[in-house]
Amino acid sequence: MSATPPLNAALFSPALAVHRRPRPLAADGLSKAQYRAVVCAIALAHIGAIWGVLQVPAVRQAVVEAAPIFVDLLAPPAPPAPPPPPVQPPVLKTPPPTLLTTAPA
Known part of the structure; x- marks a missing residue:
């Protein structure tokens, strides 16, 4: 018999x-x-x-045919939004002029 102790399965657990x-x-x-x-x-x-x-013509032709597919997959960025219109100051109406008349004689 050997003098080594038996191996315990718990020693090999992860x-x-x-x-x-x-x-x-x-x-x-x-x-x-x-x-x-x-x-x-x-x-x-x-x-x-x-x-x-x-350099192989068949491969080159396949790349040329597939190129538009790759271009379609890459969408261009959205154009920037136009700036908002400038705020117009409110237009104030001038009051009608007062008419000064003389009394009838």
């Missing part, structure tokens, strides 16, 4: 699991300059692949 911190991104062994170079190389590879695919 509630008791020890959460380990994820490794930091800098632990991959690349310096910042190397990391940037890898990111730029991947971006250039994608751009080159897209350019290469667009």
Whole structure:
């Protein structure tokens, strides 16, 4: 018989699991300059692949046919509302002039 105690199922429950911190991104062994170079190389590879695919006439025609669909999905912004008309000051009516007449003689 072995001298190890029997394993308890409660020790393996997720509630008791020890959460380990994820490794930091800098632990991959690349310096910042190397990391940037890898990111730029991947971006250039994608751009080159897209350019290469667009050299095929069938793909180019499909893109031209699908372009109006993408344009319709992007609605232009609503035009700005016109400014409200300026407030007109109220027009005051002048009272009729009083007529001064002389008494009949």
